[in-house]
Amino acid sequence: MNDTFKSGFVALIGRPNAGKSTLLNQIIGEKIAIMSDKPQTTRNKIQGVYTTTDTQIVFIDTPGIHKPKHRLGDFMVRTAVQAFREVDLILFLVDITEKYGPGEEYILNKLTETSTPVFLVMNKIDQVHPDQLLERIDEYRRRFEFAEVVPVSALQGNNVETLLGQIGIYLEKGPQYYPADQITDHPERFIVSELIREKVLELTKDEVPHSIAVSIEQMKEREAGKVYISAVIIVERSSQKGIIIGKQGKMLKEIGRRARIDIEGLLGSGVFLELFVKVQKDWRNNQHQLNEHGYNKDEY
Structure with a gap:
């Protein structure tokens, strides 16, 4: 340098x-x-x-x-x-x-x-x-x-x-803090969860407010170099769960389809993405659940 x-x-x-x-x-x-x-x-x-x-x-x-x-x-x-x-x-x-x-x-x-x-x-x-x-x-x-x-x-x-x-x-x-080809310090799991959350916001518009979080349960490479990802979309109310799943599961399928395209671009490999939806009532005011989803007050 x-x-x-x-x-x-x-x-x-x-x-x-x-x-x-x-x-x-x-x-x-x-x-x-x-x-x-x-x-x-x-x-x-x-x-x-x-x-x-x-x-x-x-x-x-x-x-x-x-x-x-x-x-x-x-x-x-x-x-x-x-x-x-x-x-x-x-x-x-x-x-x-x-x-x-x-x-x-x-x-x-x-x-x-x-x-x-x-x-x-x-x-x-x-x-x-x-x-x-x-x-x-x-x-x-x-x-x-x-x-x-x-x-x-x-x-x-x-x-x-x-x-x-x-x-x-x-x-x-000053020094070069990161390798020249590194573009973020966040782990891939975090960015994958954010890409899924983006698609939920994109597709549900005003029907689901910012009361969602995404938790990556599993992320591992499988046969033929494909990455298997299991993720849970967390909402605060049962009505929001219904909106995200959609009629005959169509909304959840479209969320998964769009997210998979971006994730494959990020990882540079094929992706098998499995999505689930779970209700955690009032999670944004529950410090234990905030910690679980990566919003730890003790860090700041």
């Missing part, structure tokens, strides 16, 4: 649905964070690793910051705020099509407590007129002293290379 190699940790923060996971996937070039048009999709800190010949940026995609309504919500907000103190740079992602409101105010107040440089990343520039973009930038600049302001379209990839270049300027000389 050359002696000018730079590295650092960068947090992606913002309101739920600002486009943080979309931006992370765009930068990394593969889907490691699930995307949904429902807010609060990301529950854990997802680490994505971007490496070039002279730079390594470790991105932390935090849960959207919001007013929590249950223990899971508390965990998500604590996780996001904790990230402020662990990184070299913060990207505050804003959906330019949404008006400035109490949520943005809350985040900016939190940011005043840190000395870490903050970039304002105005997302979804492909959806507004340039004049509107300038007005929104001025609105935010009056409220906080940002190190840089970078407009992007996370979905289209517009200006993402410019953003990466600006981040590189702020990083200091």
Whole structure:
């Protein structure tokens, strides 16, 4: 490694649905964070690793910051705020099509407590007129002293290379934390569970709120190199179980079909995916069940 190699940790923060996971996937070039048009999709800190010949940026995609309504919500907000103190740079992602409101105010107040440089990343520039973009930038600049302001379209990839270049300027000389071909620090089982959860959110839309979790029971290689995966989709109510299974099991079958395509892309091999649905009443307020599903309050 050359002696000018730079590295650092960068947090992606913002309101739920600002486009943080979309931006992370765009930068990394593969889907490691699930995307949904429902807010609060990301529950854990997802680490994505971007490496070039002279730079390594470790991105932390935090849960959207919001007013929590249950223990899971508390965990998500604590996780996001904790990230402020662990990184070299913060990207505050804003959906330019949404008006400035109490949520943005809350985040900016939190940011005043840190000395870490903050970039304002105005997302979804492909959806507004340039004049509107300038007005929104001025609105935010009056409220906080940002190190840089970078407009992007996370979905289209517009200006993402410019953003990466600006981040590189702020990083200091440092080690290469991960191998050059590694794109995340999460185990495959975690990403597989997230891909299944994404398909449930995608297909059930407003019928099933964010009261689902996915637990991987088994994941092992079988004959002819195919990977066998057994997973349980956990819901809070019997009515939600019925929705996810669907008439004659059609919904569960479609969830499995779509998830299998993404999982095969991730693993690079054939997959046999078996899905089950289980009711755990009010699991989001049960600390024992939260721990079981990977939301451990003792870690933060």
